[in-house]
Amino acid sequence: MRIYVYDKTFEGLLSAVFDAYTSKIFPDALHGAEDIPPLMAGSAYTVATGRDKAERVYAGLARKLSQNALDGLTYAWLSELPGSDWVIFRYIRKVFDSSVSIESKLTDPDVAEVAHAARMTNKEAHLLLGFARFQKTAQGIYFAALAPRHNVLVIMLPHFTERFADQEWALYDVNRRYGIYRTQGEYREISVDDAHAEENLRTAGRLPEEQLADTEALFQNLWKSYFDAAAVTERINPKLQSRCMPRRYWTHMTEKQR
Numbered sequence: 001m002r003i004y005v006y007d008k009t010f011e012g013l014l015s016a017v018f019d020a021y022t023s024k025i026f027p028d029a030l031h032g033a034e035d036i037p038p039l040m041a042g043s044a045y046t047v048a049t050g051r052d053k054a055e056r057v058y059a060g061l062a063r064k065l066s067q068n069a070l071d072g073l074t075y076a077w078l079s080e081l082p083g084s085d086w087v088i089f090r091y092i093r094k095v096f097d098s099s100v101s102i103e104s105k106l107t108d109p110d111v112a113e114v115a116h117a118a119r120m121t122n123k124e125a126h127l128l129l130g131f132a133r134f135q136k137t138a139q140g141i142y143f144a145a146l147a148p149r150h151n152v153l154v155i156m157l158p159h160f161t162e163r164f165a166d167q168e169w170a171l172y173d174v175n176r177r178y179g180i181y182r183t184q185g186e187y188r189e190i191s192v193d194d195a196h197a198e199e200n201l202r203t204a205g206r207l208p209e210e211q212l213a214d215t216e217a218l219f220q221n222l223w224k225s226y227f228d229a230a231a232v233t234e235r236i237n238p239k240l241q242s243r244c245m246p247r248r249y250w251t252h253m254t255e256k257q258r
Contacts, residue, residue: 003031012049073118078121128148129159
């Protein structure tokens with residue numbers, strides 16, 4: 001059993017594909033450096049991640065796939081579903097080894113699984129565009145904390161870039177403990193180093209009061225009042241609300257914070 005060990009990045013995965021085709025020796029499994037190898041594992045090859053290698057593989061895929069299918073591969077990777085990297089590796093091999101397009105061949109289990117993972121990721125990103133709640137910090141930055149199942153922040157960027165073009169804002173993933181901050185037309189990856197703030201985001205869904213703008217508490221209360229006033233008591237349907245607005249997002253939604 002031959003194992004490829006890589007750095008668990010998308011660039012690393014594409015580099016693994018490049019090395020496999022270069023050596024004409026294909027792995028039976030992919031593992032990260034910290035993964036525990038199988039009991040009966042044979043030789044292991046460590047992939048050296050290289051931008052040139054990854055770009056060549058991606059360019060090859062772009063020649064054989066539509067833009068939707070190419071985006072679907074990225075979305076499948078961002079799903080972070082168990083084993084998704086190995087599924088994507090097999091999918092890419094089938095793309096290169098086939099003389100015809102395979103992207104619509106949903107009877108193939110790898111094609112179907114990539115499509116399913118991409119749909120799940122895209123669906124959650126779309127939902128969170130409506131469920132993201134921004135808080136204005138004392139520094140004037142609009143900050144939204146999210147807890148997505150999939151790694152969707154990068155997919156959400158174009159939406160908020162278009163709508164908040166003249167403002168500084170940040171999206172923060174509390175599950176993965178990283179965020180993306182936009183200022184002066186540029187994106188920067190950020191983290192929350194304050195342990196108190198990190199815990200508050202995880203449990204209460206918001207930054208500590210001392211880190212918020214003076215007027216933020218007022219606007220949050222106004223939003224909660226509007227939410228309550230707009231509800232028709234006789235037509236409240238908790239089950240329907242939970243289906244349309246999944247409870248796993250409620251912690252970070254202002255109107256659900258009491």
